[in-house]
Amino acid sequence: MNTIGRLFRVSVLGESHGECVGALIDGVPAGLELKVEDFKTDMERRQGGRSKGTTPRKEADIPIIKSGVFNDKTTGAPLLLLFENANVRSSDYEELKNTPRPGHADLVGTKKFGNNNDYRGGGHFSGRLTAALVAAGVVAKKILKKSKIDTNAQIIEVGGTKEIERAIDEALSEGDSIGGIVECKVKGIPIGIGEPFFDSVESVISHAVFAIPAIKGIEFGSGFGAARMKGSNHNDEILDLEGKTRTNNAGGINGGITNGNELVFRIAVKPTSSIKKTKTTIDLRSGKMVDISVKGRHDACIALRVPVVLEAVTAVAILDLMIIEQKTGRIIE
Amino acid sequence: MNTIGRLFRVSVLGESHGECVGALIDGVPAGLELKVEDFKTDMERRQGGRSKGTTPRKEADIPIIKSGVFNDKTTGAPLLLLFENANVRSSDYEELKNTPRPGHADLVGTKKFGNNNDYRGGGHFSGRLTAALVAAGVVAKKILKKSKIDTNAQIIEVGGTKEIERAIDEALSEGDSIGGIVECKVKGIPIGIGEPFFDSVESVISHAVFAIPAIKGIEFGSGFGAARMKGSNHNDEILDLEGKTRTNNAGGINGGITNGNELVFRIAVKPTSSIKKTKTTIDLRSGKMVDISVKGRHDACIALRVPVVLEAVTAVAILDLMIIEQKTGRIIE
């Protein structure tokens, strides 16, 4: 179940405090130039320790290409990208073993997998796995670029305000965290991508997006605003034979299929669950309620690190649809 | 691509103005009592012509059970549910062949499938296909009921107001349409359902939900509101060993997995695209812009008919996860 895609297929693996995290990508078109340097920019965008409000933990976040590349080009065989975990402090988490952190997957992990669950730093549920998503996204974006498709996400709101820095300073000073909204735009996507009903573009993208931890909602084009609109305002008038519309309430999609306009959607990111402020949880040994305060290195606003992850899963989702529609070939020229 | 699910799998088929629409369901546990009467209530809820703001078109919306049932019980073989199309007025649509309706899939259908696309009433893209979704949902809900899981959706807002009837009257009087918000709650779902990452409960449900035409957004628990919250308010405190929480900002899900609380999410429905009011579109023959006003029988507020469809796709999605988790067996006792 840790796999997404029909023809371009990404599997994630690994644990926060295990040996590694990584992505196995199958269905990569052959002939794409790929070097470890290609990952540098996006991995840095994802990495904490750079802007205020993100964790100072610093991994050497450049993947090792373990398979699928020969003479710096993809071969068409499965591509394994691994990040070895260095800089791991398991002791931070040992004491939390029996007191599941509110907002985290600690309790559900134990319920689902029994005492076998790797609880250290969230284990396989950790946000650390987004490194694998970003790496897969680098590959997908590089391929999409050959078709002149460009995926761009940015944070547009934090804590309900556009004054992002101020909102983060406030949260930091309170030992608290804060949520945000990220918008993603995809330019250059051809008309006719996506399938009616269960593989609608919205279905496929939202499926991928909710693999990112901490996402609470997604809306396309006019989104929740559409619920307050009338049809006469909402319907996008069609201007030419290529499907160009006057407005873009559809967000670039009609009937689940791209309509030749820019693809636009937004996601809601919840505040980081790990906070210093004290909350109540249950002690799994005694069954009694206890106070908990999560120590360690954490982001005040995880939304700041989400844009590059959102671009990644979006690119993965769209590339799969492009290959299905035969707009991307099996060999890249 | 017209199929969803891993073990409980629903495929939809048919066209608005063809012979039929229907659902083929594979992986149905054997031994479920099933008669055509079971479909009556939900098919009526979906059907227009009852409340103000819904189309007066009236189909005899009871499916024929073509396979998979023997002696009024499911056999474990594929279940084919067909709705024969009666009461079809194709002439309404003939003139629209060359003038794609704004907000509809007419243009993308032609671009994707060429002149082979069945343009009559939206063809395979039609909202008529939701009859198939509802029928599949009846089966899924009946099975979930054996596990005491109950799925309930209702409209909570139309045109930005809770005064639903007034908002619809206004839209009707203007020859216009209006959007709305539908909320879905699932009670009784056990803890531990769903899979990390790509088969998170949110991924699987949103994938299914965006198969419903006219949906523009989805949010779980606190949803877009989470983007404006702080972690200290958002984190749900855990009260007991069964995962019961004081608040339910998580909407019943942590780390993509059900956490033992009620599952809660909301969706945004756009205003019906077919309206009498005049809009501009392109004439596919001349390439020139022309005015268009959609005649025929249409809903002023399609959101009114969405709740039962939303329950259906939600039940289908959850049942599949329940079977994967082995909480629902292959034979129903």
Place this chain on the structure above:
Amino acid sequence: MNTIGRLFRVSVLGESHGECVGALIDGVPAGLELKVEDFKTDMERRQGGRSKGTTPRKEADIPIIKSGVFNDKTTGAPLLLLFENANVRSSDYEELKNTPRPGHADLVGTKKFGNNNDYRGGGHFSGRLTAALVAAGVVAKKILKKSKIDTNAQIIEVGGTKEIERAIDEALSEGDSIGGIVECKVKGIPIGIGEPFFDSVESVISHAVFAIPAIKGIEFGSGFGAARMKGSNHNDEILDLEGKTRTNNAGGINGGITNGNELVFRIAVKPTSSIKKTKTTIDLRSGKMVDISVKGRHDACIALRVPVVLEAVTAVAILDLMIIEQKTGRIIE
């Protein structure tokens, strides 16, 4: 599980003595001319009552096209092909309910699905379902013909002899049945189809072939004979840049991928399980052993009817690989 294929996907449904059997086909390229007449030849080849050794049961085996076709062309939407069951004598089977027929799926059906299993004439396990396979094959073969790919199967041996008619006469005279071998050749398939390892051409074809009831084995090229050969004889010498080889021990496949030569494989078909001769089985009520003799209309040599079914599943399998390799487009010109 009643579905095969990644992009060209065929699902089968129905029961021998229920309302119908049929095939739902998704991923059909748009623009293929398709009329009911197209099915006539292959449905007749499959039908019994024509040559000695096949059952005299005569269905009106022309499918109804229920969806996916508009103006005699496929639309790209799911194609539902249904055969209504006429001419059904359920009483033949009623008495067999508690005495599972040796060689049939009666007992395993009951064990797997409980008393819900439709036991009449094999129910969903019936050879009657091969009508659905053949119908799907007609569609696949028509599409492959556009790429000049031709699939041809014929019976080459019955009861260990090439004197087919004599062997059948003998079995008939004894109230017995007899097995056979069918060979399939595919001409015109391009080099490079199939995927390494789990989607090897052999994997995909054999997966499809063993969906046909009564098949006991499959071998490609030199097949079981290869086990007795030396490498110096087995290796096919390569003659030109298109991969043409001097011999064809490979059967047209290397490393799971078509090599530019004719695809050749053979299958073993067991003798019809339904025979007049008395055999022992268990009475499910008493748990005691009883004698059984299967009455009704049956084939003395089911292998005679297999070639067209084998062509069908082979064409379905190959077409899916052709679409994945982008050698067949989403719209047929």
Place this chain on the structure above:
Amino acid sequence: MNTIGRLFRVSVLGESHGECVGALIDGVPAGLELKVEDFKTDMERRQGGRSKGTTPRKEADIPIIKSGVFNDKTTGAPLLLLFENANVRSSDYEELKNTPRPGHADLVGTKKFGNNNDYRGGGHFSGRLTAALVAAGVVAKKILKKSKIDTNAQIIEVGGTKEIERAIDEALSEGDSIGGIVECKVKGIPIGIGEPFFDSVESVISHAVFAIPAIKGIEFGSGFGAARMKGSNHNDEILDLEGKTRTNNAGGINGGITNGNELVFRIAVKPTSSIKKTKTTIDLRSGKMVDISVKGRHDACIALRVPVVLEAVTAVAILDLMIIEQKTGRIIE
């Protein structure tokens, strides 16, 4: 396409002369004790250099467990097993780059993936990848053992004789290679596993089996012999309510579903394609025919190494069906 399975899913990766080969396994039940020592016996069985007729190449064939295990137990998260490639002599293959070896995938690899194909030692097509299959099989077999299911394969014939050693000596002395037949028996498999039609036990097993390089055929129970039999001899008489039969021509399967008897099937293995004896091939530069003799370390009879690989893919296939049938749980006690 390098993945098999619905719920227990195995992906293979890597190249013969790249950094590594490996298997990513998803859907592993949590709680299985797993250490690197568990792989020792089967990896040695697969390894060459022990019996006459197998290559002297010796890898340190113990996988590294990169993820999915915590405190020596599986966690339910994806399990990555990697074999680092040591002892690689790429220069052996450099000269073969332009002269595709008869019987190998060299030419089809180039045709399918262009010049990006990793030609060194077969690259991703290499038999080296069977190390990944065997490793996955170790995990599957360990889980099946909890249900008292035992998978056992052995070579029963080489070069058409049961005098295995003599046949190999002869081939070795001639610089030639030789084929063989391997039989697999599965004891303890419950009745009712497998699905009608496309997920028949034969379909699922043969799909997996043909992922093994060099396999030319598969037959279940009476196999190709069934084609020469009469129904009165072939039908297995049923002796008790658990489905026990007097004979086992069915090979343990009726209607695609296990019938409570031992599962039995055989496969044909072709002679090793790499031989010292001279054969003709095409030079990709000149387009002219040239002689080729494959140097390096190779098996005279690859069939000798196949049994453990056959057990592996069989166990993987059966475990998946066991999980789907809910006979194996998500947590191992």
